[in-house]
Amino acid sequence: MGLRTVRLDDEEEAILEDLRQKTGGSISEVLRRGLRSYNTDVNGIRLGARKGETFGEGFRRIVRQYEDEQAVLPPRRRRETLVELIQSRHAR
Numbered sequence: 853m854g855l856r857t858v859r860l861d862d863e864e865e866a867i868l869e870d871l872r873q874k875t876g877g878s879i880s881e882v883l884r885r886g887l888r889s890y891n892t893d894v895n896g897i898r899l900g901a902r903k904g905e906t907f908g909e910g911f912r913r914i915v916r917q918y919e920d921e922q923a924v925l926p927p928r929r930r931r932e933t934l935v936e937l938i939q940s941r942h943a944r
Contacts, residue, residue: 911934914933
């Protein structure tokens with residue numbers, strides 16, 4: 853396990869503190885979860901709807917359709933988006 857020093861500006865410090873208070877986790881836990889989330893966003897899971905497309909890419913492609921409706925999809929719409937993606941993957 854490595855030891856790292858990270859520099860954060862005031863805005864990032866405020867975000868980190870807010871997340872730490874809301875989740876009740878330590879700074880390390882918040883940062884680890886953030887890294888995992890970012891990794892999934894960037895690399896996705898290899899279950900994409902199109903050949904060679906990662907799950908994350910497929911999800912983002914479908915979500916883009918609804919960006920004009922709302923900045924953040926409601927939980928119901930996220931589930932529907934995931935169902936669409938999975939169904940299109942298995943419909944081949």
